[in-house]
Amino acid sequence: MKIKIITPYFGSWPSWFPFFIKSCENNPDIDWLLIGDQVSPIALPQNVTLEITTFKDYCEFVSDKLGIVFKPNSVYKLCDLKPALGKIYKEILTDYDFWGFGDIDLIYGDLQGHINRLNLDGYDAVSFHGHRLSGHLCLFRNDSQMTLAYQKVKGWKEILEDPEHRCFDEKHFNGLFISHKSPKRWLTSKLNGHDNFKNRAFFHEVYSTPYANIEWRDGTSQFPTSWILKDKKLFANDDSGFELPYLHFMTWKKYWPHDYQFDCNPNKTKDWLIDKKGFHALNR
Numbered sequence: 001m002k003i004k005i006i007t008p009y010f011g012s013w014p015s016w017f018p019f020f021i022k023s024c025e026n027n028p029d030i031d032w033l034l035i036g037d038q039v040s041p042i043a044l045p046q047n048v049t050l051e052i053t054t055f056k057d058y059c060e061f062v063s064d065k066l067g068i069v070f071k072p073n074s075v076y077k078l079c080d081l082k083p084a085l086g087k088i089y090k091e092i093l094t095d096y097d098f099w100g101f102g103d104i105d106l107i108y109g110d111l112q113g114h115i116n117r118l119n120l121d122g123y124d125a126v127s128f129h130g131h132r133l134s135g136h137l138c139l140f141r142n143d144s145q146m147t148l149a150y151q152k153v154k155g156w157k158e159i160l161e162d163p164e165h166r167c168f169d170e171k172h173f174n175g176l177f178i179s180h181k182s183p184k185r186w187l188t189s190k191l192n193g194h195d196n197f198k199n200r201a202f203f204h205e206v207y208s209t210p211y212a213n214i215e216w217r218d219g220t221s222q223f224p225t226s227w228i229l230k231d232k233k234l235f236a237n238d239d240s241g242f243e244l245p246y247l248h249f250m251t252w253k254k255y256w257p258h259d260y261q262f263d264c265n266p267n268k269t270k271d272w273l274i275d276k277k278g279f280h281a282l283n284r
Helices: 017-025 055-067 077-089 110-119 156-161 168-172 184-193
Strands: 003-008 030-036 050-054 098-102 106-108 126-129 138-141 201-203 226-230 234-235 247-250 274-275 277-283
Touching: 003 138, 017 050, 017 106, 050 168, 055 077, 077 098, 077 156, 077 168, 156 168
Parallel strands: 003 030, 003 098, 030 050, 126 201
Antiparallel strands: 098 138, 106 247, 126 138, 226 234, 226 274, 274 277
């Protein structure tokens, strides 16, 4: 299965960028496309491509590809484009089975292995949350139905043309795929009838986002306080040893300014411990 994950990101690259890139490199069977206005501070692996453009030119590019007037007030508006990235980059996705949108405040473990174990033959959309689309990482089958699914949202054009961020990915677009937030698939299928968008969407919780609105595996808010990346696999650093496909550290990154100095180098240190204070050599 060939997968390409697309992420526009404008502005200087964050302090954890080298760790993000290294975790992408650890998944050589998945490709990433980054779009931004800054050169990479590090050499990129073969499976990560960076296209450099100005924000103004990118907005004009998007306008042309989608047939809209895209003039956002801030780069945060780019989140609204996530469901349409398959359409925007249709020409370069020809050889891929799935395309996806993603963020860069992630560290991947064995993402490819996790996806392979899911057996996605009967599914067209894959979320890594149990009850909604995961805006930080979501996958879609590379066919016309999924590529143009965003156009099924009522008023999609007006939403995308609004200069303000409208949470199009996790709110409006999400409604195409899930309306009854039951964790039991047989009940969801019964309620949704023959709706292909809903019945062919795979929602599964991977507990990737500590201290957000998702509970930990035991039903409490007591997430592990640290995580381990060892031999390219990511684990909870607690008694469970639970393996995650990735860690989404959105609640921690506010403690790491762009010039934050971590105490290990991802290209020199193979295994890491990750916590609120950043990235550390595992056996320091």
